[in-house]
């Protein structure tokens with residue numbers, strides 16, 4: 492289960508623009524629930540039904556299937572298999588959606604679908620009753636407003652830009668009518684949840700609103716994730732001790748740089764990567780609980796998957812900027828966990844140090860946490876009583892990574908800085 496952000500408010504308050512931006516920035520999935528009501532409105536209009544008549548709409552529901560799919564990360568809505576995403580944005584369908592949304596059976600019909608979508612992933616869901624009915628336990632609830640005149644102006648500009656012929660007066664009339672419908676219907680009326688934060692966007696820029704909501708999400712992450720349950724800490728300690736005993740028995744392990752061991756959680760441990768023993772070699776010596784970034788393929792192996800998950804391992808896809816993996820990493824760090832990762836993204840069979848991917852620098856700078864380099868060395872193949880040297884280096888502060896705008900060049904240079912520090916440690920191991 493991920494973090495849920497419920498974004499409610501009247502038509503034209505800027506919900507979808509804001510939600511899309513936040514989703515893109517934070518790697519959340521954006522769910523536009525209005526599109527679901529609009530699809531039902533469209534179906535009703537196409538079938539010549541009176542959109543405010545429960546008697547006429549009810550029999551249609553059994554013939555409707557609505558689905559949200561993501562094409563190139565953009566949400567598209569499918570009505571009985573047909574992509575209707577663009578057709579549902581006309582003033583006629585807006586009003587039809589508002590009418591059908593007042594019918595309790597329609598709301599009931601869409602309730603399960605909305606909750607199912609919210610079940611997985613970090614999501615930001617916009618609508619009218621998300622914070623009050625659909626996701627009453629959402630960690631972040633925002634109620635966006637703006638004056639009707641400002642909302643009408645925004646909608647007018649948007650429709651004109653799309654080439655639709657509309658007048659400002661008609662739009663304002665529509666907005667007032669829909670506000671009235673949405674707020675006065677009996678079932679799930681548009682209403683601010685008691686625990687929602689209200690943001691009046693009339694005089695705010697899009698970026699200002701996005702920043703305010705991002706702050707709320709950050710605060711929720713800190714609030715929610717601060718406490719690591721005691722049983723998990725205990726289990727982790729027990730597994731560490733067992734792994735330590737087994738490893739010391741099998742190998743001849745030396746640890747160097749004790750003075751550089753992290754003195755708290757929420758740091759990144761970054762090592763060179765030769766075998767799957769590496770995360771264990773680091774874990775044995777670092778007493779603070781860590782999460783582990785592991786290649787996605789490992790999660791296809793049933794027993795291994797469970798073990799990795801038990802020690803807070805999460806998958807990363809190596810051939811793309813894996814946004815959800817990066818946000819998992821951030822989430823763990825904000826929870827107070829360390830993050831153990833191997834910046835090269837893959838094992839080096841011959842022991843040579845490769846180039847870092849951008850992940851390590853990105854996470855360090857996004858979370859403002861230091862990177863602790865770790866050099867792991869041994870000669871030849873790992874076999875019984877093989878001498879292994881593991882050296883912990885001085886931490887690299889986020890300032891040393893010199894990242895200001897998260898550009899590719901900055902991330903690459905910072906990644907190189909981390910890898911060269913790891914290389915120095917490997918060399919010092921002899």
Ligand code: DC
Pocket residue numbers: 502503524525526528529585588589590592593617618619620621669673
């Ligand atoms: O957000 P929108 O303008 O696309 O929504 C279209 C209509 O659907 C709106 O008039 C109210 C209704 N709606 C609703 O009742 N509940 C939701 N969660 C989303 C939309």
